[in-house]
Amino acid sequence: MMNFLYGIWDSFYFSFFEAQRWKFYLGGLKNTLFMSVVACIIGVVIGLVLAILKVSANSLSKPRGRRTLGGWLIRVGSGFADLYTTVIRGTPLLVQLLILYYGVFKTAPKEYAMWVAGLSFGINSGAYVCEIIRAGIQSIDRGQTEAGRSLGLNARQTMQLVVLPQAVKNILPTIFNEFITLLKETSVAGYIALTDLTRAGDVVRSRVWTITPLVISGLIYLILVILLTKVQGVLERRLGASDRRL
Amino acid sequence: MKKFSVVLSLLLVVLLVLAGCGAKETPSKESSPDANAQPTKVESAEESHAAESPAQEAPAEGSGLAGKTQLIMGTEAGFAPFEYYDEAGNVVGVDPDIAQAIADSLGMELVIQEMDFDAIISEVQSGRIDFGAAGMSITEERAKQVDFSIPYGASKQVLVVRADNTAITGGESLAGKKVGVQLGTIADLLLTDEYPDVTVERYKKYFEAVSDLTNGRLDAILMDILPAQEFLAQNTELKVLEEPLMVDEYAIAVKKGNTELLDAINKVVQELIDSGKIDEFMQKHSAAAEQ
Numbered sequence: 425m426m427n428f429l430y431g432i433w434d435s436f437y438f439s440f441f442e443a444q445r446w447k448f449y450l451g452g453l454k455n456t457l458f459m460s461v462v463a464c465i466i467g468v469v470i471g472l473v474l475a476i477l478k479v480s481a482n483s484l485s486k487p488r489g490r491r492t493l494g495g496w497l498i499r500v501g502s503g504f505a506d507l508y509t510t511v512i513r514g515t516p517l518l519v520q521l522l523i524l525y526y527g528v529f530k531t532a533p534k535e536y537a538m539w540v541a542g543l544s545f546g547i548n549s550g551a552y553v554c555e556i557i558r559a560g561i562q563s564i565d566r567g568q569t570e571a572g573r574s575l576g577l578n579a580r581q582t583m584q585l586v587v588l589p590q591a592v593k594n595i596l597p598t599i600f601n602e603f604i605t606l607l608k609e610t611s612v613a614g615y616i617a618l619t620d621l622t623r624a625g626d627v628v629r630s631r632v633w634t635i636t637p638l639v640i641s642g643l644i645y646l647i648l649v650i651l652l653t654k655v656q657g658v659l660e661r662r663l664g665a666s667d668r669r670l
Numbered sequence: 671m672k673k674f675s676v677v678l679s680l681l682l683v684v685l686l687v688l689a690g691c692g693a694k695e696t697p698s699k700e701s702s703p704d705a706n707a708q709p710t711k712v713e714s715a716e717e718s719h720a721a722e723s724p725a726q727e728a729p730a731e732g733s734g735l736a737g738k739t740q741l742i743m744g745t746e747a748g749f750a751p752f753e754y755y756d757e758a759g760n761v762v763g764v765d766p767d768i769a770q771a772i773a774d775s776l777g778m779e780l781v782i783q784e785m786d787f788d789a790i791i792s793e794v795q796s797g798r799i800d801f802g803a804a805g806m807s808i809t810e811e812r813a814k815q816v817d818f819s820i821p822y823g824a825s826k827q828v829l830v831v832r833a834d835n836t837a838i839t840g841g842e843s844l845a846g847k848k849v850g851v852q853l854g855t856i857a858d859l860l861l862t863d864e865y866p867d868v869t870v871e872r873y874k875k876y877f878e879a880v881s882d883l884t885n886g887r888l889d890a891i892l893m894d895i896l897p898a899q900e901f902l903a904q905n906t907e908l909k910v911l912e913e914p915l916m917v918d919e920y921a922i923a924v925k926k927g928n929t930e931l932l933d934a935i936n937k938v939v940q941e942l943i944d945s946g947k948i949d950e951f952m953q954k955h956s957a958a959a960e961q
Contacts, residue, residue, distance in 0.1 A: 526881065534848055534871065534887040617850070617873045617882070627872060630788035630854030633795065633815045 439636040445628050452624025453644060459542045459610045459620065464603060466546025471553025474505040476583065478554070479561045483569075505554065512551035518612045520544055525616045541613045549606050556602060560595035561587055593663045600656040604649050621645065735800075735931060741778040743769045744799035746787040748852075748875045750900040751955035752805035752823075752920075764951040765803035768822065768922070771947075772801075772938045786874055788854030791815050794923050800931060802923040805894060807856035809918075817926050819935045821919035822948055826895040827857050829911040830902070832883065838890050841915045844868045847889040850879030857892040860916050880905065896956070 440446050481502030512520070521544045525532075529540045564587050572582035614623030625641030735741075745753045745765055753763035761782045773780035783799055790802040794816050807825045808818045829849075831838050838847065845867040851857040853872040861870045871888060873879040880901050882888045891898075898910050922939070924932050942948045 530885055532887075534882070537887070615874070617871045617878065619872065623872070626788065627853060629792075630858070631811065633791050 435634055435636045436640070439628055439632050439634065440640060443631075445631070445637075448619070448624040448627050449621065449640060449644065452619050452621040452641070455538060455613070455619060456607070456610050456621040457648075458538055459545060459613060459618075460603075460607045462539065462542030463545030463549055463606055463610070466543060467549030467553050467602075467606065470546065470550025471557050474508060474550065474554035475557035475561060477501040477505045478558050480579075509551045509554055512548055517545070517548050517609055518615060520548055521612060522615065537616055537618055538613075541610070541616065541618055545606060545610055548609075549602060552602050552605075553599065556595050556598045557591065559598070560591035563594045564590050593667065596656065596660055596663065600652065604652055607648060607652070608645060735776070735778075739779055740781045741769075741773045741776060741801075742781045742783060742799045744783050744785055744790045744793050744802045745804040746790065746852075746875075747784045748877055749805050749894070749897045751896055751952060753803075754900075754955075763955050764823070764948070765805065765922075767951045767955075768939065768942060768948070769801075769803050771942060772935050775938050776934055787852055788874075791923065794925050797925060800924070801935065805897075805920050806923055807918045808921050809856065809859065811859075812923070815926070816923040817928065817932050818921040818923055819932060820939055821921045822939050822943060823920040823952075825856065825918050825920050826914040827860060827892055827916045828895045828898055828914050830880075830883065830891040830893060830898050830908055831889065831911065832886075833907050833909045835889070835909075838911070840911060840913055841865070844890070848887070850882060850888045850891040851893070852876050852879070855893075856916070856918065857894075861892055876901070880908070883908065896952075900956070 440449070477498060480498045521541060524544045524547075525537065525540050529536075532540055561583075568586055568590065569582055572586040573579070577585065610620055611622035613620040614626065619627065621641050621644055625637040628637035628640075629635070743766070745761060747753045747755050747761045747763075749763075751763055753761055753765050756762045761784055766780075766782055769782070770780050783793075785793060787804060790799075790804055790806070791812060793799045794802045802816070805823075805825070806812070808821065812818070829838060829840070829844075837843065844865055846869075848869045848871055849861055849865075850871045850873055851861060853874055858870065858872055861868055871879070871882070873882075876891070876893055876897065879888065879891050879893075883891050884905060884907060892915065895910065895912075895914065902908055902910060922935050924935065939948075942951075
């Protein structure tokens, strides 16, 4: 048993401390976090806009609303949102990343590769976030919108002040699910020669030829996800403080 | 607090389980540098097997070749003229030709498996492939993980830059530059260890590095001169700096202790060198790859 543990420690030391290999993991961790944060922000913005477009189009039930310029714009926007979610959810993230990096942003210098990757992951995440937020908005009883409108708030104010705050509470678990997935999906960044956490483990693995570096990378992801779950827990408690259902 | 300790203990369990998987692989790593006593035991066991069946033409038992009809070679086919895809989608090149000669001498069928370069040593160790032939340089670190055959070619690591680049003239002018390499290759190891002020960009395939060099994302690529010349044949906007940053030798990698296969490989490689066949392969594939 002692030998077993000693072997683990030895392998860990060789894959982490030897020749300052921890620097690879640290660099990878930084890059992974950077891409995740960029992607998260872009994803939420895209998702929110698309979701509101989709929901607004649904509520354009009266013929009068359809004929105005605003109504027309909303329907075009909603059509775009449908197309967006179909294409983005229907193609692999890796394919999107490669097309964006080697095609659309072909001339972007290496320094911006991380931004291109973050953008790519954000565009991808946006499609999923859109559906999550749409589900959240639609989970709020129609009576809430009606109450808001009858209190004299316009459609935008009702959405901002009445519906969205309640929707946020409902979508919190699913949206954190998406954030967690996003964090781990950044691991495909290695395909465009970025050293994220996964590639960092791979680089060390090409020096030590054991799976220990991958275990180390995996553990760092695990710790990040556990931290993220903690944040989710805190947020849920705070938001749920006034909720009688909880 | 209770929740936290639950999480912590869960983490520990996962760590132990995962590390357990990792630990299984460690003996292969450790047995090589310090415990020379154990491998010799294995070798002597093999020798005794060999002594029982002195006829060595057919694969004998003890090294995993017994009863096998296929000889599996691992390689990374983005490295012409050593290995590349031909028009029909087969992996061909100098290494496959050598491997074919080895398989013929053993009376076995050659199977070529294409994989990432940095996976080859692990795959040799796991035994999923019998040997790795991928223009692989002999290094001290690698020699601890696998056994190398006698060398069959010289490896010259040279810089590839854009034709209009006059700033990079050699290894000493690389400081602060972005240099592309293939992950886990000798070029990667050399730059990482010897040139700390160079930004090393690690690619899975050299052709991706070449596309980033022509796009202007990289300042240079460090790679073997022969494949570099093959890339140059297709990209006129690139040039090679002839002076090598490092010279060493290519060899075939087999699993540690598999002396039977290693001996067979050494014998064939020596014959190919003596008869000038390897030079012939080189010429044949340098011409073929350019078309």
